[in-house]
Amino acid sequence: MNKSIKPKSLILKALFLLFLIITGSVFTVSAQNEPALRVEPPFWWAGMKHSKLQLLVYGKNISGTSVDFSYQGIALRETTSVSNPDYLFLTLEMAPDVKPGSFDIRFIRNRKTEFTYRYELRARREGSASRQGFTASDVIYLLMPDRFANGDPSNDNMPGMLEQANRSNPSGRHGGDIAGIKNHLGYLSDLGITALWINPLLENNNPAYSYHGYAITDFYRIDPRFGTNQDYLDLVEQAHSKGIKVIKDMIFNHCGINHWFIRNLPMENWIHQHPEFTRSNFRAECISDPYASEADRTKMLTGWFDNHMPDFDQRNPLITEYLIQNSIWWIEYAGLDGIRLDTQPYPYKEMIAEWGIRVAGEYPDFTIVGEAWLNKEGMLSYYQKDSPLSRGYNSHLPSVTDFPLYGAMQQAFTEKEGWSEGMARLYYVLAQDFLFSDPYRNLIFLDNHDLNRYYNTIRKDKEALKRALAFMLTTRGIPQIYYGTELLMDGEEHKGHGEIRRDFPGGWAGDPVNAFTREGRTPEQNEVFDYMQKILQWRKNSKAVANGRLTHFIPENGIYVYFRTADEESVMVIVNNSKEERMLETERFREALAGYQQAHEVITSKTIDVNGRIKVGAESAMILELKK
Ligand code: CA
Numbered sequence: 358m359n360k361s362i363k364p365k366s367l368i369l370k371a372l373f374l375l376f377l378i379i380t381g382s383v384f385t386v387s388a389q390n391e392p393a394l395r396v397e398p399p400f401w402w403a404g405m406k407h408s409k410l411q412l413l414v415y416g417k418n419i420s421g422t423s424v425d426f427s428y429q430g431i432a433l434r435e436t437t438s439v440s441n442p443d444y445l446f447l448t449l450e451m452a453p454d455v456k457p458g459s460f461d462i463r464f465i466r467n468r469k470t471e472f473t474y475r476y477e478l479r480a481r482r483e484g485s486a487s488r489q490g491f492t493a494s495d496v497i498y499l500l501m502p503d504r505f506a507n508g509d510p511s512n513d514n515m516p517g518m519l520e521q522a523n524r525s526n527p528s529g530r531h532g533g534d535i536a537g538i539k540n541h542l543g544y545l546s547d548l549g550i551t552a553l554w555i556n557p558l559l560e561n562n563n564p565a566y567s568y569h570g571y572a573i574t575d576f577y578r579i580d581p582r583f584g585t586n587q588d589y590l591d592l593v594e595q596a597h598s599k600g601i602k603v604i605k606d607m608i609f610n611h612c613g614i615n616h617w618f619i620r621n622l623p624m625e626n627w628i629h630q631h632p633e634f635t636r637s638n639f640r641a642e643c644i645s646d647p648y649a650s651e652a653d654r655t656k657m658l659t660g661w662f663d664n665h666m667p668d669f670d671q672r673n674p675l676i677t678e679y680l681i682q683n684s685i686w687w688i689e690y691a692g693l694d695g696i697r698l699d700t701q702p703y704p705y706k707e708m709i710a711e712w713g714i715r716v717a718g719e720y721p722d723f724t725i726v727g728e729a730w731l732n733k734e735g736m737l738s739y740y741q742k743d744s745p746l747s748r749g750y751n752s753h754l755p756s757v758t759d760f761p762l763y764g765a766m767q768q769a770f771t772e773k774e775g776w777s778e779g780m781a782r783l784y785y786v787l788a789q790d791f792l793f794s795d796p797y798r799n800l801i802f803l804d805n806h807d808l809n810r811y812y813n814t815i816r817k818d819k820e821a822l823k824r825a826l827a828f829m830l831t832t833r834g835i836p837q838i839y840y841g842t843e844l845l846m847d848g849e850e851h852k853g854h855g856e857i858r859r860d861f862p863g864g865w866a867g868d869p870v871n872a873f874t875r876e877g878r879t880p881e882q883n884e885v886f887d888y889m890q891k892i893l894q895w896r897k898n899s900k901a902v903a904n905g906r907l908t909h910f911i912p913e914n915g916i917y918v919y920f921r922t923a924d925e926e927s928v929m930v931i932v933n934n935s936k937e938e939r940m941l942e943t944e945r946f947r948e949a950l951a952g953y954q955q956a957h958e959v960i961t962s963k964t965i966d967v968n969g970r971i972k973v974g975a976e977s978a979m980i981l982e983l984k985k
Contacts, residue, residue, distance in 0.1 A: 393417070393472065395617075396462075397577055397679070398686045400477040403457045405685075406486075406718050409434070411678040412447040414464070415618070416472050419445045422464035426476070430455030437675070444623040446675055451478075482692060490724025490755075491552045491602050491695045493797055493835050494903035496893055498550040500538070500840040501806055502558055502583055503568040506864030506873075508536025515581040519615075520567045522582075524865070527855020530568045535584035535592050537864055542599050544873045548843060548886070549893025552602040554697050556806060558583050562615050563665060569806075569854070570606070571699065572613030572666050576683045586690075593691050600897075602694035604726075605687055609680045609712070610703040611666040619667050627676055628667040629659035636660045637668075641702035641731055645739045645747070658705060671708035681712050685719055694724070698754065701727030701740055706750060713742065713753025726756035726800045726835075734761045734789045743794040759799040759834060762786050766803055766829065767814055770821040770934060780912035780934050783828065787909065790833070801834035803842070810839070810857050813847040819881060820976045823888050824932055827960075827978035830892045831921060831930045833907045843886045844872050888960065892980065895959045899982075901926040908949055916941060916973065920949040929956065929981040933973045940970045956981035 395415040420442035424433060430452035437446040445464075457480040464472040491497065507513070513522035513532040523529040538555065545553070557570030560580040566572070570580070579589050593603045612619065619628065637660030643649040644657065661668045671677045687693060696716075701709060709727070716723055729740035739747045741757045765782040772778050777785065790796040803811035803825055815821045822845070829836050840846075840861060848856035863871030871877035878886060896902050901921040905928070909919035915935030921928045927949070933939060943950055956967045959980040965971065973979060 394419075394464075394474055396474045396476065398682055399577060400479055401686070402481045402689055403451070403455045403478045404453075404481050405451070405689075407685075407715060408451050408453070410449045410451060411675070411682060412449065412462075412476075413618075413623075413675075413679055414445040414447060414474075415443060416445075416464070418442050419464055419472065422466045422471055424462060425465055426460050426462045428455075428458065428460040428478075431460075431478075439624040439675070441621065441623050443621060481689065485689060485692075486720055487722065488692075488694065488720055489722050490720075491604060491835060492724065492903065493833070494897075495551040495602060495835060496549070496830065496896065497552040497554050497604065497800075497835065497837040498545055498548075498840060499554045499556070499802075499805055499837055500861075501533070501556045501569070501858050502535065502538060503531050503533040503570075504858050504864075505533045505840060505861050506537025506541055507532040507534060507866070508538070508540045509534050509584070510866070512536075512582050512584065517562070518567075518580075518582060519562055519564045524860070527853055527858075528566055528568075530582065531860055531865075532582075533860070533864060534582065535579070535588045539588075539592050539595055541864075541873055542595055542601065546599040546601060547890070549890050549897065550838065551600060551897060552604055552694065553596060554604040554606065554695075554837065557606045557608065557699075558589060561613055563613050566665075569858075571608055572611070572615075572663075573608060574613040574616045576612070576679075577686070590691050593693065597692070603691070604695035604697050604724075605691070605693050606697045606699060607684055607687075608699040609669065609671065609708070610700045611662050611668050614665045614667055616667075623675070624673070626670045626673045629661070629670050631659070631661075634661065634664055636664075637662060637703065641729070642736055644702050644706065645736055658703065662700070662703070669704065671705045677708045677711065680708075681715050684712065684716065688716070688720060688723065696723075696725045698725055698727045701729045701752070701754065701757070702731075706752065710751055710753050713751075717753060724756060724798075725754045726758060727752065727754045729757045730760055732760050732764055734786070734792045737761060738792045738794070741794050741798075745794060746792060755795070756798045756800050756835065759796075759801045761789075762799070762801050762834070763803070763808075766811075766825055770825045770828075771815045771818060774912075774915040774934060779915060780917035780932060783832075783917060784909065784912055787832070787907070797833045799834045800837055801829055801832070802837040802839070803829060804839050804857075805837070806839065806854075806858055807850070808857070809850045810846055810848040811842065812845050813849055817845070817847060819845065819885065822885065824934065824976065824978045826889060827892065827930070827980060828917075828932055830896055831902055831928065831980055832919070833921075838889075843889050844878065844882050845885060891960050895980075899926065899928065900924070901928040901982075910946060914939065918946060920946075922949065927953065927983045929967070929979075929983055931971065931973050931979040931981070933975065933977055936975050938975045939973045941973050942970055943967055950983070952985060953983040955984045957984060958982075 397413045420438045432450045434450045435448035459477040462474045463470045522532045524531045559573045560575035560578045561567040562574040638656045643653045731737040738744045765786040769782040863873045900923040905921035905923035917932045
């Protein structure tokens with residue numbers, strides 16, 4: 358603790374430390390490798406749209422030094438001291454025509470230079486600003502890097518990292534890494550996915566549960582057990598060369614308790630502090646609730662996610678700017694195609710809006726999907742850019758996680774058909790899309806790393822899984838598939854997260870089977886893999902699914918029929934959820950079928966006549982590319 362902190366905050370800090378000790382989360386990281394001076398962002402780029410740059414400077418007693426540098430086109434606009442004298446915040450302003458190069462920033466006291474940092478202004482990549490984010494033309498594959506493949510066993514345990522690998526512990530680190538992902542880009546490309554969402558890869562130097570990555574201890578460094586920053590850059594480049602986009606998982610709500618700036622806080626309001634440990638109420642609903650009490654809203658926003666996850670106070674412009682710049686740094690540095698933002702409703706919504714504007718200002722076609730875990734359409738809509746419902750608030754995030762459709766898909770494919778059950782669930786959810794500004798950009802999914810494995814949800818009914826996939830891959834929205842779905846992986850969330858985050862078989866040397874190969878998969882796994890592959894590979898070139906409008910017909914007799922129609926292309930999808938084979942009369946679909954005679958069925962590659970009646974197998978789906 359330093360002396361410049363006010364007595365009240367000292368008491369709070371003492372309580373805070375006490376809490377850390379009581380909860381057993383007190384840090385034991387040694388300071389041996391701490392650099393004398395940290396500057397973040399560590400470098401920047403010439404030619405960014407936003408002219409200002411905030412540098413967080415961290416060095417022993419650096420406050421009170423004077424700052425000196427000279428570089429054509431860069432001016433020092435502001436120097437901000439905070440209560441902790443080990444920090445200094447600089448605001449630089451860059452001219453639009455500033456040239457790439459580097460310069461020494463000197464920190465001087467009594468005419469002596471105490472610290473020097475060589476700051477680099479790099480040249481931007483060509484086309485950097487015009488990158489195309491992920492869209493409905495993509496299918497995203499979500500994987501947990503610790504659980505996918507161990508491409509480099511030599512990094513399983515790394516010096517200075519608190520948690521060691523232990524594959525027998527479902528909540529421990531298993532050794533998966535960036536090299537493992539790189540090794541299997543061919544598998545992913547062959548399956549037909551076009552984007553990867555990888556759970557967080559940044560350093561999580563925590564004594565336990567470090568594998569999932571959501572308690573970051575360094576915002577500028579890939580965890581060495583996953584690889585280096587350069588390994589990540591190489592992964593993005595190799596993925597791009599195979600037609601696969603990369604989406605980074607980012608967290609603005611909290612970080613890990615072992616983060617160096619948490620161990621020595623810049624100021625009291627860097628994070629939310631409470632006299633005793635206070636958890637969020639996790640009721641995201643109260644942010645948009647017109648009747649919400651201040652007490653509930655405050656607890657939601659200021660409570661911590663967990664006792665090892667200190668909660669940022671994004672009303673503080675210094676931490677807000679830090680996080681915004683960090684995201685832009687990674688987009689530019691690694692050549693990212695998208696961001697998945699963790700826990701969208703938990704940071705102050707004003708910060709999210711500012712962030713959305715800033716990212717779009719640099720990259721107009723970039724995509725951010727916010728994890729807004731809300732089960733009702735109206736409440737979810739609130740978090741999407743240009744929402745018609747948010748009464749003056751605009752998040753500026755183009756995409757949101759579609760939990761209402763997820764909820765419908767949990768039941769639709771396995772229950773008995775009824776007025777409101779079965780296929781009608783899908784219909785009723787989609788019929789509410791007028792509540793969204795752009796439902797075609799909603800992220801749609803059967804499961805993810807926080808949810809029951811879908812195969813388990815549908816009671817291991819392989820045919821139901823195939824129908825659900827056919828639906829999800831052809832309805833509106835941006836589909837996301839969780840790794841292992843193609844292998845019929847199962848697991849229940851209530852038995853522990855390890856159950857739903859099992860290792861991909863074959864990702865580790867010596868695994869009894871290698872499911873990355875056809876020979877290593879069971880006949881059932883190959884059947885589902887092939888089914889997905891057929892749709893995914895076809896989908897890559899389907900303008901109707903990527904951009905076409907959706908027209909659907911009220912489900913009848915357990916059959917749901919809809920069309921995706923773009924300029925010159927139309928696709929008809931028939932989902933028969935009933936246990937009987939049916940002869941489907943097409944007269945009812947005349948408005949969408951007019952002018953078409955035949956269709957190419959994507960899964961079986963058969964040509965069928967679409968006039969009159971179509972034979973639809975029991976419990977199956979047909980995807981029909983219509984032909985004149
Ligand atoms: Ca490894």
